[in-house]
Amino acid sequence: MRRKAAVVGGGVIGAGWAARFLLMGWDVAVADPDPEAPRKVGEVLANARAALPGLHDVALPDEGRLSVGTSLAEAVAGAEWVVEAVPERLELKHRVYAEIQRHAPRALIGSSTSGFRPSELQENAADPARILVTHPFNPVYLLPLAELVPSPANPPEVVEQARAVLTGIGMHPLLVRKEIDAHIADRFLEAVWREALWLVKDGVATTEEIDDAIRYGFGLRWAQMGLFETYRIAGGEAGMRHFIAQFGPCLKWPWTKLTDVPELTDELVETIAAQSDAQSGAFTIRELERIRDRNLVGILRSLKGYAADPRDGWGAGRLLREHDARIGRPAPDLSGPILTGARAVPLDWTDYNGHMNEARYLQAFGDATDRFMEIVGCDADYIATGGSFFTAETHIRHLGEVHAGERIEIRTQLLGAEGKRMHLWHEMRAGGALKATGEHMLIHVSLATRRPSPPGETVAARLAEVWAAHARLPRPEGAGRAVGAPR
């Protein structure tokens, strides 16, 4: 039976949580009094379907079932996890928790609040131990960070349970060990936001100039290393102590205006809104969301690196690899063509023609080749001993288009394995239809000499085992074909 999560509040944050749980295989019930909620949740889910599954290089579980209604009681019934994502009013949240705990007394309640500490949320609750803060970042279905903030009223097993749920849906629960106002990340956002308001108010910079100052400079650094690791590099070989000693005095300089808060006059609001219109008004919010998602998918996948790379990925890309490993791949059945790939087409693999770029067919086939190598024992450990297969020759037929978010499967037949040569045949299908074939000749090489060399004994034996089964399979239509040959 699938696990069930409830989401109370179907705004952009609640809908983002719903999409993440659904795409990770949970059933989700959303409660929201807004009659527009089903449409709004559906729009976020559509964006999430195109973006999230393609972050992973394995197939996610089948999507769960979604229901959206107005009844909180129905939504939380049978849920083991309840997301609270209602407006930031404490008395409202208290009322919501009372009702949740009446109908689902065993459920864990994770509040999306940025403005309240868990001990404030827990005041007067029937069961304070099951309420804590799990603060996400928009878009919830793509950004892995969730600040997990317990109070002393939450026993360790509740914290552990929350951590397991968040990890299970592909997030990074950052345990905030001391509850403080705004947790951790929003303290920075708040500091930057105030400074930005001053710069606009004082006419030093427009909203667009401020955004450019961020995204052409330190924003690129912070997407992959944070503040301290970046400064560690800036300190150079002399290290972090040197960096702080050098820059410490600068702290005394009068560089921020944050001792005071600019008054949000109508004039300032209008200035910001007008500058923002000038900057981004050419796009609707929906368009900006899709652009953002494509960018984030591209950034996250670039931090992840090539699927078969034994290196770990970096930052948020490493988190994705860890989640892929948790999901795992099915055990191979060697008796017929072997399932060597099952994945969704990533957003950033599609191009201006609206379909998967031709090079990504070879990337998917290359990943399948790597999976086949792993199956026959040519895995990271083997490669570390100095041998590997290099592709010498490739023939691809593009037989149909595939689009972002579409699930593809690749099955691989061994066409031959003698000496240093390994001859592979990949078939890529989507929705049962054959979309592409790939025929590849690989040569085993010594990584020291970069020259052909025979594979190690275990790999050779395992290849022979597969060949014993696959030699009996019919030769696939199209194998041995040259470009432009008649059918």
Place this chain on the structure above:
Amino acid sequence: MRRKAAVVGGGVIGAGWAARFLLMGWDVAVADPDPEAPRKVGEVLANARAALPGLHDVALPDEGRLSVGTSLAEAVAGAEWVVEAVPERLELKHRVYAEIQRHAPRALIGSSTSGFRPSELQENAADPARILVTHPFNPVYLLPLAELVPSPANPPEVVEQARAVLTGIGMHPLLVRKEIDAHIADRFLEAVWREALWLVKDGVATTEEIDDAIRYGFGLRWAQMGLFETYRIAGGEAGMRHFIAQFGPCLKWPWTKLTDVPELTDELVETIAAQSDAQSGAFTIRELERIRDRNLVGILRSLKGYAADPRDGWGAGRLLREHDARIGRPAPDLSGPILTGARAVPLDWTDYNGHMNEARYLQAFGDATDRFMEIVGCDADYIATGGSFFTAETHIRHLGEVHAGERIEIRTQLLGAEGKRMHLWHEMRAGGALKATGEHMLIHVSLATRRPSPPGETVAARLAEVWAAHARLPRPEGAGRAVGAPR
């Protein structure tokens, strides 16, 4: 004759500037009293060579000549641009400017300072009009942002000249219209840095937890949109006015501790340094630099999108496209195989085997196909009318390895063009050696029906023109070959 820049101060910032100017085709002379300067500049240049050229989808100009010495007078002689990157002491900078203006009175001086305003730098100068701030971000050879800060003493033509030089080396000069302490970006860095110090000092979070809070959350947002565009999305369809109205009150909450500056006691310095060692000590600074560069190249290229995509790219990726367009491509000579690609291998195209991933051969060939299509009139404008060529079939031979930073060239021969079919032959060379061949059959399709359709008249005529020349060329060795066929 190549243009000349001088760099005074060969630390990590000065060396980064030197690398960027060199790789964009300028001669560079570095002056630094440190006897280790040649080695240090050389190390930064090696990193830059592997990283910067691959950001571009066209060949950069030939690298300029580098000299590193101790004499400022020799370095600045004949330079039209002088980078000042000496330590942040005002009297030192004043002395350096005096000496520069003695030996190169016509040169523009761009100071890398984050701590001083241009009017402070200009005090008592022989020619204040030629001194301004051009504040870059580490690594200078990858991050496009340069804050260009003039004072009223700088005439408009000097500012324009500075802007042209920075743009010409692929940077985004962000004109800071009012000089203020710390310019723009460092005001944010400063605000965040102080907040981070408090969090560490109060034991709320470690350096690693703070970095994770950034790079798994808002850091990913800020790499592609900035602060205001992100919040515009958060405001949803209701827009920026709604967002500010909603979040305005939060500004009054006691969320930052920035009214005060934490004292940098030995104990706090030690705490930060020890936490940073625990977080990043597994890597040397050089290793962290290379990891950072690979990450940044991946992020920047993902923001750029596919080379032939008529869409603009986004953020820093759009800047790269604009620079590619400024550099341009050579006019095609149709009489023989046509130069359809000249580029460096990007860092993120290489995999764990240390060479270009097999899929990137097809990406490079796909880009070459797009360039060939453009040459025969199947360009963005034509595609917008509803026709395009789709690749139906591909055959690649991998004949040699290529590595990050290596320059590759692709030449394309038309093997046939009849009706809807276009038969292409690509050869990829590096250092004169044949590294790969690609044979491709493309079919002209209607983008409305996704079915084969004849190309438009202009495209057909232009293809016939190329075919008239290429039909006479010898058929390339390997054309028509199937995978695994004997040589």
